Amino acid sequence: MIELKKIEKNYRRGAENVRALRGVDLMIDKKELVAITGPSGAGKTTLLHILGCLDQPTNGEVSIDSVNAGNLPEPELVKLRRDKIGFVFQQFYLIPGLSVFDNIALPLLFSKKPATPEKIKKLAEMVGLQHRLDHVPTQLSGGEMQRTAIARGLVNEPEILLADEPTGNLDTENSDKIFEILRSLSSDGLTVVMITHNQELAARAKRTVHIKDGLVHSDSYLVNA
Amino acid sequence: MLGIAASVGVLFSVLSFNRGFNEGLAQELESTGLHFMVVPSGCAHEVAALVLHGAVIPKFLDTGVMQHLQEANGITMATPILVAQLPNPKKERIDLIYGVDMEVLSAIKPGWQIEGKVPTQGNEILLGHEVAEHEGLKPGDVFTETADGTPLVIAGIVGLTGSQDDAFVYLPIQTAQQILERPDAATAIGVKVTNPERMNEITDELSAVVPGIQIVTMGQVMNSISNLAASARALSLAIVLIAVLISAVGVMNSILMSVFERSQEIGMMRAVGASRRDVFRIILEETTILSVAGGLFGIAIATFGSKLIEAFVRSVMPFVPSGNLISFDPLLALGSVLFIMAIGLCAGLYPARKASKINPVEAIKG
Numbered sequence: 001m002i003e004l005k006k007i008e009k010n011y012r013r014g015a016e017n018v019r020a021l022r023g024v025d026l027m028i029d030k031k032e033l034v035a036i037t038g039p040s041g042a043g044k045t046t047l048l049h050i051l052g053c054l055d056q057p058t059n060g061e062v063s064i065d066s067v068n069a070g071n072l073p074e075p076e077l078v079k080l081r082r083d084k085i086g087f088v089f090q091q092f093y094l095i096p097g098l099s100v101f102d103n104i105a106l107p108l109l110f111s112k113k114p115a116t117p118e119k120i121k122k123l124a125e126m127v128g129l130q131h132r133l134d135h136v137p138t139q140l141s142g143g144e145m146q147r148t149a150i151a152r153g154l155v156n157e158p159e160i161l162l163a164d165e166p167t168g169n170l171d172t173e174n175s176d177k178i179f180e181i182l183r184s185l186s187s188d189g190l191t192v193v194m195i196t197h198n199q200e201l202a203a204r205a206k207r208t209v210h211i212k213d214g215l216v217h218s219d220s221y222l223v224n225a
Numbered sequence: 226m227l228g229i230a231a232s233v234g235v236l237f238s239v240l241s242f243n244r245g246f247n248e249g250l251a252q253e254l255e256s257t258g259l260h261f262m263v264v265p266s267g268c269a270h271e272v273a274a275l276v277l278h279g280a281v282i283p284k285f286l287d288t289g290v291m292q293h294l295q296e297a298n299g300i301t302m303a304t305p306i307l308v309a310q311l312p313n314p315k316k317e318r319i320d321l322i323y324g325v326d327m328e329v330l331s332a333i334k335p336g337w338q339i340e341g342k343v344p345t346q347g348n349e350i351l352l353g354h355e356v357a358e359h360e361g362l363k364p365g366d367v368f369t370e371t372a373d374g375t376p377l378v379i380a381g382i383v384g385l386t387g388s389q390d391d392a393f394v395y396l397p398i399q400t401a402q403q404i405l406e407r408p409d410a411a412t413a414i415g416v417k418v419t420n421p422e423r424m425n426e427i428t429d430e431l432s433a434v435v436p437g438i439q440i441v442t443m444g445q446v447m448n449s450i451s452n453l454a455a456s457a458r459a460l461s462l463a464i465v466l467i468a469v470l471i472s473a474v475g476v477m478n479s480i481l482m483s484v485f486e487r488s489q490e491i492g493m494m495r496a497v498g499a500s501r502r503d504v505f506r507i508i509l510e511e512t513t514i515l516s517v518a519g520g521l522f523g524i525a526i527a528t529f530g531s532k533l534i535e536a537f538v539r540s541v542m543p544f545v546p547s548g549n550l551i552s553f554d555p556l557l558a559l560g561s562v563l564f565i566m567a568i569g570l571c572a573g574l575y576p577a578r579k580a581s582k583i584n585p586v587e588a589i590k591g
């Protein structure tokens with residue numbers, strides 16, 4: 001479903017020329033739960049941004065459902081991102097003035113789909129926030145904020161959910177809750193790619209891809225998944 | 226937003242004042258029932274115009290003028306007005322006196338509310354609101370005594386007009402002439418004609434026959450006063466437009482700052498499906514909402530503060546018609562809001578463009 005071929009990504013940081021990715025080859029099938037691990041600066045986030053069509057590789061090819069994203073003009077990329085990909089960030093990026101309901105519904109504003117209360121409530125229930133819909137982000141715990149962000153990432157009914165260190169700012173209990181939600185979503189048919197530094201959580205994923213120095217260092221599957 | 230509110234408030238006030246001033250002036254001059262004023266020659270139109278509101282001209286009309294007017298054909302009414310400053314050594318002040326035929330007072334000052342009655346006796350007077358309030362006087366009190374010891378009794382007090390009228394003492398014209406020791410003297414003569422269509426003919430005839438006079442029609446009075454006020458209005462409008470421009474730059478700066486502060490939020494929106502156009506539209510909508518909210522707030526302030534603004538204008542303008550100068554006009558309010566909305570839209574274009582160009586990857590990285 002997602003295919004990366006010889007992905008390279010170079011960029012400049014001041015006077016320095018950074019080679020973030022040096023020829024990554026990766027295939028991710030539908031319904032997979034993939035944990036991407038690796039040390040800081042290894043290129044994990046850059047890889048996730050390229051997977052999500054937020055960034056373009058310097059060299060190489062990204063295909064999503066056999067569509068070469070590298071050849072798509074900007075409006076088509078936006079549509080692809082909007083229809084097929086959901087994002088979850090470590091810092092949540094909820095809009096402070098909006099309620100949980102409105103934060104979840106935000107992407108529908110861009111996809112021009114109706115934000116029906118039933119749909120939002122169903123998503124809120126899925127992440128255990130049905131009692132928090134009228135609250136604003138400042139009234140939520142870190143775990144609740146991340147669950148709101150996950151519901152927001154799912155509201156456009158994407159096929160792929162990309163999560164950049166979704167448990168990075170959470171305690172163990174909340175990290176477990178978030179991981180269980182992601183695992184449950186994967187079981188229901190969603191492809192989930194999650195960057196994590198948490199080795200214990202990564203070990204529970206069906207597949208772990210370890211990135212080091214811009215290359216896939218290891219790609220392992222959980223035997224009894 | 227306060228900057229926008231202030232500039233829209235001032236803009237709305239200036240436009241309302243402009244409209245109120247012209248309407249008030251036209252209404253006041255029309256309601257006097259006078260068609261023209263006869264003043265001493267060499268008297269500027271503007272000053273002649275101000276006689277109705279108590280301007281003191283250091284010249285008097287020749288006593289024979291009234292006789293010529295009474296003899297002229299087509300004149301229904303000719304009423305002398307005598308305006309002067311009168312030293313009052315007993316009370317160590319100068320009284321502003323306005324001598325007028327009390328029988329035609331209602332024709333010259335139709336909007337007045339009088340507490341008490343209009344003078345019917347030679348020693349009865351009317352006091353302007355300010356004079357009465359300052360001296361603590363009421364109808365029936367003695368205002369002062371003339372040089373021959375005759376007490377001037379207050380018959381009535383004029384209600385607050387908010388104009389120069391509040392500062393005068395109104396006497397029967399004969400009493401004013403006696404006090405000034407100028408029998409038959411007048412500062413101006415207000416004239417009403419039988420047929421206004423013949424006015425030019427009558428004024429030409431009078432100008433030819435009577436030496437030393439100048440005739441100023443109410444149309445000229447209106448033009449003169451309008452011209453007098455126009456430069457002040459143009460200046461204030463220019464200042465308002467500069468204020469609007471400054472507030473527009475302020476809006477642009479605020480929105481630009483907000484775009485930079487919210488770049489991560491914008492990056493997130495791009496990631497969850499917003500196109501560049503969506504981001505552009507959102508920022509432009511925010512600027513418009515800010516501008517319209519500021520505009521509405523400004524109009525509310527201007528409407529509620531109109532009395533204060535009016536009092537200030539009256540204190541600095543040489544001539545201001547009676548009545549409400551600044552009143553709420555929905556069309557003018559709508560126009561002001563639409564204007565500031567257009568300015569807001571223009572001010573939002575650059576920040577919106579900047580926001581739409583934000584690279585989501587860099588924004589999310591922070």
